[in-house]
Amino acid sequence: MGHPQRNISAKFSTIRWQAMNDGAQDSKKIISQPPATDSHARSLGPLIKFLGENLKPIIASLAIGVASTIGVLLSPVRDVIQHHLWREKASILLSTSVDRVQEGSSVALRFIVTPLSPRPLDPGVITITFDHSFWTLNSGDILFDSPAISSPVILPDKVSLDLLAIKPGTTVGSVDLQTRYGTYRDEKRLYIDPVQIGEDATRSNFTGMWTLQIGNSHGKMEIRQSGHTDIAGSYYLDDGDKGVIDGWRDGVSFYATIKEQP
Secondary structure (H helix, E strand, C coil): HHHHHHHHHHHHHHHHHHHHHHHHHHHHHHHCCCCHHHHHHHHHHHHHHHHHHHHHHHHHHHHHHHHHHHHHHHHHHHHHHHHCCCCCCCEEEEEEEECCCECCEEEEEEEEEEEECCCCCEEEEEEEEECCHHHHEEEEEEEEEEEEEEECCCEECCCCEEEEEECEEEEEEEEEECCCCEEEEEEEEEEEECCCCCCCCCCCCCCCCEEEEEEEEEEEEEEEEECEEEEEEEEEECCEEEEEEEECCCCCCCEEEEECCC
């Protein structure tokens, strides 16, 4: 009876050892096999590194280009939106140094531009109009650019704009400011008086107003004779030239020195 039990126990021990041994071998096999994901990572690593190093500059350039394009496109849109929210408004005033001048005298022109909206006045062009039969441009420009204006300003701010009166009469001068969103205008009436001479020129006394021509320029001179020979006075020409005259006469001819004045 005892021997069968030993045989069963021996068989059971053999089966248990064999099962444990098989399990250990399976475990060793599983542990020795590398995971599939590590192999894929090692194969994709160089590719990811290459793409990362080479795509960064390209992506950055594209981002900068897109941002710049959006900025350029939005700038006009922003201006249009601001104009609809705060419409451009302004006034321009034509101012002169005097309202009445004598023939041969000059007048200085200035323009006062005042914005009337929270939005600054856009850059534009200023044009001065006058009757060329009564005036000639003495200095400055009748067409010039105006800057963006956010507060009242006097123009022109660099070169004086002067007109020389060349004929008596009543005239109207005007100034126009043209911007992208509007036109602003002002006018002013000016009076030109003739030069008053107390005496009429005669053969013995040259005192009076004389027509003067030098080259292709025309104008007038006002002279006064002192005694029998000495003569002094002033002159102006339609090209803007003006000055003083110092001369004398001998009964036959008239001699004079002309000195231009600024």
